[in-house]
Amino acid sequence: MSTGRPDVLALPSSTALRAATLVAALVVAGLHVGTAVHNILFGAAWTAAARACLGPAELVAGAAAAACQAPAEGRRVLVALAAAGAVA
Numbered sequence: 001m002s003t004g005r006p007d008v009l010a011l012p013s014s015t016a017l018r019a020a021t022l023v024a025a026l027v028v029a030g031l032h033v034g035t036a037v038h039n040i041l042f043g044a045a046w047t048a049a050a051r052a053c054l055g056p057a058e059l060v061a062g063a064a065a066a067a068c069q070a071p072a073e074g075r076r077v078l079v080a081l082a083a084a085g086a087v088a
Contacts, residue, residue: 026088034083038076046072 011017038046049072053065 023088027084030084030087031080033087034080035076037083038079042075042079046076 012020050069053068
């Protein structure tokens with residue numbers, strides 16, 4: 001009753017690979033649409049938040065910039081993920 005060793009290096013079936021590719025494409029499309037919707041609805045507020053993080057001569061760098069823009073970026077991520085969830 002030996003069934004043999006499973007072929008662990010076997011490629012997935014073409015149907016499974018196509019389905020995974022389709023899901024990945026839908027998620028990426030949803031992220032793109034979500035970012036576009038955010039830019040239409042909240043673009044001015046995001047730009048104002050980004051400009052508020054500018055120093056006298058240049059953009060604040062590193063962790064300070066990330067902390068300054070975190071609320072605006074968080075909203076952008078939530079809108080993009082919501083659209084990706086709606087599409088997929």
